[in-house]
Amino acid sequence: MIHARGLARTFAGRGKGAEKVEVKAVAGVDIDVDEGEIVGFLGPNGAGKTTTLRMLTTLLTPTAGTATVAGYDVVTESQKVRRSIGYVSQSGSTSPEARAGEEIVDHGMLYGISKAQATARGRELFEQLDLDGLWTREPKAMSGGQRRRLDIAMGLVHDPTLVFLDEPTTGLDPQARANLWTHISDLRSRRGATIFLTTHYLDEADALCDRILVIDHGTIVASDTPDALKRQVSGDLVELVLADASRSGEAATVLSRVADDDLTVSGATVSARVRGAGHEVAGLIRSLDAAGIALESLEVRRPTLDDVFLTLTGRSLREDA
């Protein structure tokens, strides 16, 4: 569905004073997305996610490289690309004072479908996206979650086979986010749509995506399934909190026997990366017990995509997010 090779975009910017500098927003990325996949595009703010998305959706012309989307070239066949894709941008898609139903019908008609068809399609989408009864509601009187679902309906009115979602859940409360995730997975299960979404939320990429592309400083630094990416991080994080901080040295020695990486001691807390922690933890507790080291608590955490990002780039996603 998407094949990009060396796709790049530089902007003319300004350095100190009047000197002109070129800002490389996207420094040449290769992207392949197959039909029916849900692919997440993960990276901190300013990593080049939105710029890449805008190139793939024909809103921005690449300065180098090529891309075909839904079988058409984004530069020379942009009209055909636009017809085949749906795009849900992060800034919304409707006027706050317009009526939801009218916006969706007009939007459908701009795609060349008839008014009757656009109305039928809009009604159907409102039903699927839990927007029943909001046809004449003004977006300014909707909740954040309803507005996002309306944006998604706008992006689907012409029945695209490929849908781009730019930060679909930014600014929503946890309940509305979880609800939206269900709707996004439904897009594929009900309609067989291919979905390409950007996010800087790790749990979102984790919950939704078959595959994740990690972008940083305008280049793709990893592309794999969430689980495979997490396996790159050497093991689960085992964190011991001791009843007596003075025993932390001994505890570290015990933990180091099973640890793979990142052994750290801080006060009464001793932690390390342990491969297959579920298997190792029983023996660990026995050894600690035998040495007479009392535990306040023990926690095993599976690596998160934040850990993946840290491993890949040497910095945390959250710093920039």
Place this chain on the structure above:
Amino acid sequence: MFWRETFIVFRRQLRLALRNPAWVIIGLIQPILYLVLFGPLLEPIAGQLGAQNAYTLFVPGLLVQLGLFGALFAGFGLIAEWRAGVIEAERVTPASRTALLLGRILRDVLQLVVQGAVLIGLAFFFGLTGSIAGMFLGLLLTVLLGAACAAASNALALTTKSEDVMAPLINSVALPVLLLSGILLPMTIGPQWLQIVSDFIPTKYIVNAIRELFTGDFFTITVFWGVLWTLVLFAAGLWVGTRTFRKENA
């Protein structure tokens, strides 16, 4: 296809404008206030200004003012739409970029036609007399000028994307243009230097042309220059507007 898309955009804009008619009403009341509160002051001195009827002098000025000011502020609505994501949502459809602009300009043009017609109609009650055909032509020139200004304003809005940048910019252009066009008083009563400065303002020729059209003089050199400048500004405005709308990343 192109006209269908233009019409969809136009209908949407019109619907939104009518649903929240505050701006339409303000735009309508302003020229009426000028007519009611300033018109009577002109009546006794019309003769000295070289006009038989104060309103054939005054109404053309107000028309051009409508065309300039009303339309130059049209772009502000576009900034709000851009912020709401509407422009980008429209740009990702296969619709023609020119249609997206033209649909919006047509709404401004329609508004201008209604405002201008109300203004002229009302002026009859105050004692406007003159050539009806000339008034229609005058309104037509106003509409072309307004379309140019609306296109330029939309282009400026899409380029700056900020009311804070746009408002002072438009005001600093529109006010001197307004004063030097001889909208309230003809420039001919001013000192030499002021007349020379005003010679560089295209809209002065348009105001003068509409004044002659109102009195029924169609084939004069003044009308020729006014029509010429209107067409030049119209073409320039549309060119800048479509170019900006077609530009990527706008």
